[in-house]
Each structure stands twice: as structure tokens, then as C-alpha cells.
Amino acid sequence: MKLETPENVSEQQLTIDVREIEPLLQAPPMDMKPWPGAMVKLKDGRTLYIREAKIDEAPLMMEHIKKYMDVDHDFYDIVGARVYSEILGWYRKRLKDPYHLVGLIDGLWVGLANGRLMNEDVNISLHTMALARGGRIGAIMYYAKAYYGFEILGNKEWWATYESYNGWMRWGLGMAQPSYPWPEYQHELGGARVYYVTKKYWDTAVKKYIQQMVGADLDFNVPDSVIKANAVMRAPDEVTV
Numbered sequence: 001m002k003l004e005t006p007e008n009v010s011e012q013q014l015t016i017d018v019r020e021i022e023p024l025l026q027a028p029p030m031d032m033k034p035w036p037g038a039m040v041k042l043k044d045g046r047t048l049y050i051r052e053a054k055i056d057e058a059p060l061m062m063e064h065i066k067k068y069m070d071v072d073h074d075f076y077d078i079v080g081a082r083v084y085s086e087i088l089g090w091y092r093k094r095l096k097d098p099y100h101l102v103g104l105i106d107g108l109w110v111g112l113a114n115g116r117l118m119n120e121d122v123n124i125s126l127h128t129m130a131l132a133r134g135g136r137i138g139a140i141m142y143y144a145k146a147y148y149g150f151e152i153l154g155n156k157e158w159w160a161t162y163e164s165y166n167g168w169m170r171w172g173l174g175m176a177q178p179s180y181p182w183p184e185y186q187h188e189l190g191g192a193r194v195y196y197v198t199k200k201y202w203d204t205a206v207k208k209y210i211q212q213m214v215g216a217d218l219d220f221n222v223p224d225s226v227i228k229a230n231a232v233m234r235a236p237d238e239v240t241v
């Protein structure tokens, strides 16, 4: 867009350092407390360790998640495509205040749960994926990110939505989440309904979810041996979902 200048100027062209554009495009990060890392005993006795993904793990994560774009059952394809873009958005700093939790068993990546903060009060749940099925890993990962929001970040509301029947059944129904009127309220994932959990509802009802689902709680007393066993993440060799 150009307009004639209303005044004489001594320099017709100005040069801009792109590093001056970056602060306008990149959202300044909020001061988010980190996820401390927690473990859960799965029903089959294995230990699932949930930690934050490291930014230098993003290329490995994208490389693996790409594969789910071709899985045309249970909505893995659309979730895979969106998760890929969310990891890339985090990596390229084009997502506001994201968090990515990874679920690992002896270093093997078996689950993901991510989201981002709209502001200090509202946590937007983005996606949860089970990369190994049958162990309720997805259910645990989702609970962990909601726990992070309410108990560690001090959020007041949780906004979710569902692309898949499994997701809706696990948490929309499983946590009896109400939804805001639609289309007045739309989730950023495709304008779908916003299902929500308030802090009060979390405290009174939802906190019991994980006990009912897996018969165990998140355990934040993680021994060094578990941290060490999961320090290096490796993606599954194949897609098995």
C-alpha cells in the first residue's frame, strides 16, 4: 500500500532489520511455570512418565507425527495434521504460549497432550494422541494437561473441543463437560463447540477422573532412574494405532 507523502522526506527508502519485525509477529511469552514431570502406573504395571517435550525434540516429533496424516481411521489423520502444525507453530514461534507434554515408557514416545494459554485464566486444550493403544494413555495425558492448567498454572477455565468419537467419549462424556452456546462461542479448532471445565467443577468432580480411569494418581515424586530412562525420547518404529 502506498500514499504520497504529505511532507518532503530526506530518505525515500528505509531499511528494516527483520529482527525488528519479529517482536511484532511473535507473541511475547507469558511467564509460564513449567510442568514438573509426573509418572503413573499403568494397569499392566508399566510406568508412564509425563514430561515436557524439549524444543530440540520438535523435529523428531514432527517427523513421526507426519505419518498419522495417512491413518484414515479414528480421526488420526486430521488430528495428526493439526498436531504437526502445532508442533511446527511452537518450533517456529508462531503459537502463543504453547505447551507440549509427552508420555514416555522407557524413552519410547507413546502419548502426547498439548494446548496453549489464551491468557492467565483460559487454557485452550488443543490435542491429545495415544501413539500406543489399549493402555488408556490418551486418557491420562489429557488429565495431566488439565492438571497442569488448574493446579500449576492457576487457570480458571479449560476450553476443549472434539474431532473424534473417542476423544468426545473419553472427556466430553467421560468428564461430563458442558458446552457454551454454539455458534456464539467457537473453538479455534475449526469453529467447533467449546466444551469447558471451570476450576470449581475441576475441584468438585473432575479431579477424581484419573483414579476412576486408571486406579492411580499422578505421582510427582519421580525417581532419578525414571527421569534418566526417559531423558532421550525415541519415536515408535512404526505406527501401530
Ligand SMILES: CC(C)(COP(=O)(O)OP(=O)(O)OC[C@H]1O[C@@H](n2cnc3c(N)ncnc32)[C@H](O)[C@@H]1OP(=O)(O)O)[C@@H](O)C(=O)NCCC(=O)NCCS
Residues within 6 Å of the ligand: 074, 075, 076, 079, 127, 128, 129, 130, 131, 132, 133, 134, 135, 136, 137, 138, 139, 140, 161, 162, 163, 164, 165, 166, 167, 168, 170, 241
Ligand atoms: C482419543 C484418544 C487419545 C484416546 O486414547 P486412550 O484413552 O489411550 O484410548 P484408546 O482410543 O486407545 O482406546 C479407547 C478404547 O477402545 C479400545 N481400543 C480401541 N482401539 C484399540 C486398539 N487398537 N487396541 C487396543 N484397544 C483399543 C481401548 O481398549 C479403549 O477401551 P477402554 O475404554 O476399555 O480402555 C485416542 O483414541 C487417539 O489418539 N485418537 C486419535 C486422535 C484423537 O482423536 N484425539 C482426540 C481428538 S478429539
